[in-house]
Amino acid sequence: MTGQFRAPEGGRVDRARPLSFSFDGKQFTGCQGDTLASALLANGVHLVGRSFKYHRPRGILSAGSEEPNALVSIDRGPGRVTPNLRATQLELYDGMQAHSQNRFPSLGFDVGAVSNAIGSLLPAGFYYKTFMWPRAFWRHLYEPSIRAAAGLGHAPVSPDPDRYSQHYAHCDVLIIGAGPSGLAAALAASARGARVVLCDEQAELGGSLLAETQATIDGKPVPVWLWDTLETLHQNADVTLLPRTTAFGWFPDNLIGLAERVTDHLAKLEAQLPRERLWQVRAQEVIIAAGAIERPLVFSDNDRPGVMLADAARHYLLRYGVTVGARAVMVTSDDTAYAAATALQQAGVAISAVADLRPQASNAARESGLDVRIGTGVVATSGRLRITHATLSSGETIACDTLLMCGGWTPSVHLFSQSRGKLRFDEVLGAFLPSTSTVAARSVGACNGAFSLTSCLEQGYAAGDSAAPTHRRFAVSGLPAFVPSATVEQSVAMRGKAFVDFQNDVTVKDLHIATREGFRSIEHVKRYTTTGMATDQGKTSNMNTLAIVSTILRQPIPAVGHTTFRMPYTPVTFGALAGAARGALFEPVRQTPMHDWAAARGAVFENVGTWQRARYFPRNGEDMPAAVARECHAVRNAVGIFDATTLGKIEVIGPDAVEFLNRLYTNDFSRLAVGHCRYGVLLNEAGYVMDDGVVARLAPDRFHVTTTTGGAAGVLHHMEDYLQTEFPELRVWLTSITEQWAVIAVQGPMARDVIAPLVRGTDISPAVMPHMTVREGRICNVPMRLFRVSFTGELGYEINVPADYGHAVWDAVFGVGMRYGMTPYGTETMHVLRAEKGYIVVGQETDGTVIPADLGLDWAIGKSKADFVGKRSLMRPDMLRTDRKQLVGLLAPDVLEEGAQIVANANSPIPMAMLGHVTSAYWSGALGRPIALGLVAGGRARFGQTLYVPMPDRTIAVRVTDSIFYDSKGKRLHG
Amino acid sequence: MLLIACPWCGTRPENEFHYGGEAHIARPRDPGLLDDAAWAEILYMRSNPKGVHYERWRHIHGCGQFFNCVRDTVSDRILATYKPGEPRPDTSTQ
16 A cells, blocks of 8 residues: 555556655655655645745645745755755655654644744845844844744755766757657657757656656557657667756856756665766757746635645646545636546546636636636635635635646746747747747747647657758647637735745735835846745746736736746755865875875975975974974074975976076076076066076076976966967977976085985086086986075075986985984975075065065166066056065064054054055074064165054064075075 | 867867957067056056957967957857967957
């Protein structure tokens, strides 16, 4: 037994495979092929949720993805709780645990429902108007309480244990929707040899055909035709069939986002399968066969459990073998509802009355044999947790447990509109239809306003071959002719709550209030009332909203216009969008060849861009200051070893290489001899310092240029830009060699003694290889580029070796170095040592507004050069001012805070004029005191002055000095 | 995601490319000859049109080449791409 409302036969469910499931802890049985909604209805459960704002009892309205009410949470264990899922789309599996939402303590008795009783106090704009004062109450009292009372399901808090995959695909034709139109299009497209992807949001392909039991197509009963068609498509290797796959978004140039649900329908999760798969399909052509959505009718208390769309009821009967009630009243403005009423009556449901809003009886009404009241609507309903009575506009009250409604059909133009296609209003359907497409896409079938099965099949088939549309005829029999009827203006009483948007609890009264308060644009009405802004994005409500606003404003619907259709069509999980880009795979991590050595030594790492760099090497439980003090002392007094591999490195080669570098850098490299290096400053065209580094001449036409770690990619891009677009006549080739060379910096008075035994064939004696020189040779018998450079102020070398040898050479250097007390040091010590020398770090002493003169780097500008990038800008009057912020040293009793502001008088009124800020601040072991660098207006004229750094708890006096604190003559460099 | 036709490699998805600002702003041979106003014009002033825009792109995750592109800023549709140094194509018929 799979529910007392399950018909003994009929439908596509497998009664021989019962499935047990729980809803709010209560056990039920459904069967294979059910959705959670059909299984609940089979068990007589209509009450499935409480509404967003008023906590009104709500039932299942629809049978598809448009469902506004039946939102549930599915619990598959820790980290696998998904809220706000539509019960109408959830395939039942054995052991499913579903929970209703927005109720406390239970669905039947909900404390929050008090807001329904005081509902007249909660109209549109209520929150905006009421909770304005006092201001602080909003954040601390009003908002938290309102959020607790309103809302839908709860967002999961634990990490998602599931895996999500992403897939790129290309095809000739992507067909969205596998109803009759989409299937016919797939048949035609695949017959001509096109590569076809056919997707549908449902578990079974077939769309409306899945609930068609009487009709035949080309002489075959619909289920047989459907089976044969799917088999034909399945056999074709060029056709990809994607059930459970929602086309949710349309991106430029026919890139369509599809979300495929892979495991949500399985009773037992399979580890090798991702939960969902995001498809990004680039399609030559797209055929949209998205169907149409039945429209509710708007009358007082039209939201009670048991009030349902008429065709949804037919669907539950014919597809799932479920009767949605025992006694039904129907209200309609459209002929299609009669097919539902007739089918339900044949299944034994008593149709007590049909209220037909239209003024005249249609053929369908006359031929139905039902008790039809023409020109009649429903004005009220009663019943607490399920409808018990419907009151007709004639005044008659009729007992019922189900009220079926049909207000016509709304073609699903969502994706067409996302593709920026223009819509036109169709008076007969009372709906917007696709008009002009701006991309290679066509809409066919019900989403294009075609409602007969024949026209859907024929439109689809013709669209399947756009080059040579085939007018294939399909012989359909056994279906009543459907005549679309003009929409009927509904007179809506202002008493009670007549819901337009079920999910966001928006009533007709709210629309009246919004327009009365001056909102005319439909986009403003939407936002003020929140109609169409829930997770269903108004699939069932938008057309009714437009019609009602049009009536209130006395403007035709096309003049009112429609709101923008936005992706996603239905909600998409963050997991699908993120795919593999999470945790360790969120972004690439770059490690140097010596990373493992540092890690084994207990180094503490920091991220610099995507690189991981050793920050310091604590010993015996040292904290950072202690480790850094020890490392600094070792470099100043013996020797240190530092991994400088992350420095950006670019090889600049070609007959015009020197000319190119002269145009890019401020310096003049014309007289830079082979084997020599120069500190180079790179400006952008606006004159601001962009990067710095060492330019080494390896040969007349070959330079090895270093950049900052973070600037490497940007500098190469900048160089390529000028080389390709401004100086294309120069014969120069640029190659990134950052990853090809590992760099071992050996710094300190003993540096030469350490490397001397390892270097073969290169004279590194100070007379032959002074400061700022470079040699190519061999170290440990591997190729090296040896730079005698220093970022510490000590005698120093940077040994470049091919990256694969980096670790081995490092080991060898360290092996020798240990005899001299060699100490590995990290980036923190590097920073202290360079700050003691007043060496800048781009991005720390510069911020994009600093020119060379501000940094005291005038000496790096080639005075005789006619031009270089940025030169013209340095002549702007503003660049020549003497009160520009200039780099200075700052001496204070404490280590200052980097970024702290500097003022002349800390007692001046707030806001006080800021003279500059602290750019770097460290404890200097070599000087035995704190040091800092800063940018201060007219700073070089302020040497000796006392300025002030106001902090939250005190003001610190600082003395302005030269920016070089240690060995200002530079003797140690030349040791 | 746009499809962009690199003049060297052919049509590739947008995420292989890097935007490079407005095209056809040539750096003067000798910027030193320009007065401040003329230099500011070159440095900072951009047309920012509503409609047809000539702009630079670089196939940074492909061949690495810069090229020019005509894009309609209203529709975000690319009307043409062409190599640097080539004249502006006529897209008025599109």
